[in-house]
Amino acid sequence: VMVWLRRCTHYLFIVVVAVNSTLLAINAGDYIFYTDWAWTSYTVFSISQTLMLTDGAVYYLTFTGVPGTATYYGLIMTVYTWVAKGAWFALGYPYDFIVTPIWLPSAMLLDLAYWATKRNKHSLILFGGVLVGMSLPLFNMVNLITVADPLETAFKYPRPTLPPYMTPIEPQVGKFYNSPVALGAGAGAVLSVTFAALGCKLTTWTYRWMAA
16 A cells, blocks of 8 residues: 555645645635735735745656646646635635636746756756746736726625625725735745745655655
């Protein structure tokens, strides 16, 4: 049994990280439900999703060594989140109440960096990490533009379980950050390099554990 478990370790990692990414999208990514912290929430969301994608996708990519698996990982996260949206829909909320993050283009850039540098892990960490960090906040802001007005949705579908301080109020756009995309991209580009390195390290640890 242990031999089987060790050989399937990477599949376990993919499921765990992808499920956690989905939960993170539901919690941090409920940015269509605007509050006074609208742009702060968007920046935190962008960074958290960037790091979650980078860590899991780089791990999967370096474990298999096959360019294209990062995109596959992003697809898993996307499908999981779309399924999770069904839970909100069943409670009476519109299906676009939770905005599914745009992971796939950034995951494709990760694959491209790995393929273009002939599977060089150090280039993947540096170039891939920066590309994901800078692209994901931009793609998600474009994504926001295409959905229903968040403030209107928030007032139309109030959540009675929310504490008073989370009650939807008029957003103070620009009060905290003038450019949430730029801030999210800048911080994400730096931090995702570290998480890309962590993803590579997880591959090393996994191989060692499987060989034990």
